[in-house]
Amino acid sequence: MALLSAADAEQVKKLFETLKKDVHIRMYTQKLNCEGCADTEAILSELGSLSDRLKIETLNALTEPDRKESDGVEMVPAVIVSDGTHTRARLYGTPSGYEFTTLLTAIVDAGSEAQNLEQGTQDFLEGLTRELRFRVFVTPTCPYCPRAAVVALRMAQKSSRVRAEVIEANEYPDLSMKYRVQGVPRTVVNERFFAEGALPEQALVKALGKALELPEDGLEVNLISLAEVPAGS
Amino acid sequence: MAPLDLNPGFVGPSAGTGGEADLVIAGGGPAGLAAGLYAARYRIGTVIVEGYAPGGQLVLTDRIENYPGVASTTGRELVAAMRGQAVEAGCTMVSSHIQGSSVRGDGRVSILTDGGEYATASLIIATGAAPSKLGVPGEEKYYGRGVSYCATCDAPFFRGRSVLVVGGGDSAVKEALHLASFASSVTLVHRRDALRAEPVLAEKILRHERIRILWKTRLLEIAGTDAGVDRVILETPDGRRELRMDGVFVYVGRKPATAPFSGLVDLAPDGSVATEEIVHTSRENVFAAGDVTDHELRQVVTAVADGARAASAAYAYLQHLPGRQG
16 A cells, blocks of 8 residues: 555655665664564655665564664664665664655765755864764654754764764653653764753754863763753744 | 654755755645745746745644645645645655845845755745743753653553643643643643633533543643653642643644744745735745744645745746846
8 A cells, every 4th residue: 555645756756866876775664573663664765766866675583683783773763764875874764754744854865966954064073073873762743853964864974984874762761761852853973962852953962062071981971061052942 | 653754855965055946845745845846836946945844834734634635634744745736736846944044135035044045036945834932940851751742643641640741722722732632630730720722622621531632721830850840730720739640731722933034025024924915025025835934824725825825926027027037
């Protein structure tokens, strides 16, 4: 059964016509013990039917443990989106609800030459000397979440020093518990820096710049306080 | 699985590039989208600047049952339909943050966004409102760790746990009802002895088995540990009370989102855009619609009506500009 209405499918098709190069999607799923795997496969298969530019590879996480490990995949379903040159940007969990928009954005970003980060962000990425690892916790019913997710994914697609994981918090309760997720979006960077809510790109970059001046280990630091913007904005 | 949400306006360059327009509509909620639909049908070149969460407050609403002609829908379904219609009519959508606004030497309005500057002959302010904070100790500290302003986003984290809802209006009651399908117990505290919410909603919550209401009660403090909220301190008619609580959802009114326009048009004492004849502001080429205005009723149906009127007023203004054909 088609997941997208005919009108929506047409819209996605048009969107994919703007792709300038192939987009490689590597998906890890498994048949057992995976809440969202079947849905994720169905979503990707439908997207794949809308453009020849999408090169989708489906791997079984249980029978391909070596590939899974070399790609650093920790959970299923995992959807890695790139132009074929890296595995730095990924989504864990079913890309449904508002996360479907995040997935579409990641695909369009990977397949276009368009500049989609602000100048200040590009400068920041070029000057990066340390690795950044984003974990952005989201839910499919959170309209603010794509904003936080997309900025992290774009930074990962742009810089070899950045990795971004967008995590559907409901599907991984243990991980959500570990990172104390009680509201989304919650962004955790390098296990130490965190932010609640979708920070404007400029504010996020400013906060990250200050965060990277701090030692790698230590107590949790709220990026919002570093960015000097009021909480919740 | 949640329905796939298609928002192609969001996909692609994040913030637009600026430029010239006959009309800029600031805000992509019901007021802005309705204004866009009408403006595009007047053949006005229209740019709608959406915020970070396209759809405005409407997408935060779980269920809409009072929009005429639509028996029952969700906020996101309704807003998706409105947005699709505005795009189909010819509006250009930009997803960006508005930093500020000013009047240019040539009388046009300058709108500064993260993506660039727009010079526009006319402007409709439809930026809506954001949830007000209570201002109690612990509220900011535990934001995202038990304190939330978005039940739609965060309700699943409170499955089988206890939550407090603060407020007595439509939003507080609707979201308490939404939370009751996740949480093991919902406590609503309201400082008065009757709800302000519309009676249909009030009746629903009053007979709900898992929601209790504490009347004439104020939330004084939200407390907890590093892991998050674990209790609240209340002032009740019988004195101070401490309750064990995992989450606090705050619905105590809304603050109009007028910061980028404070120097452009006159604001009412509560920070909303002061209007005359519903959509006119203190500046002849700037109009306002929806929850950002000083209007009393803040509903989807009044927002879209404002939007249509604002587009009509902008059209009338543009037609009388020199060098234009009427």
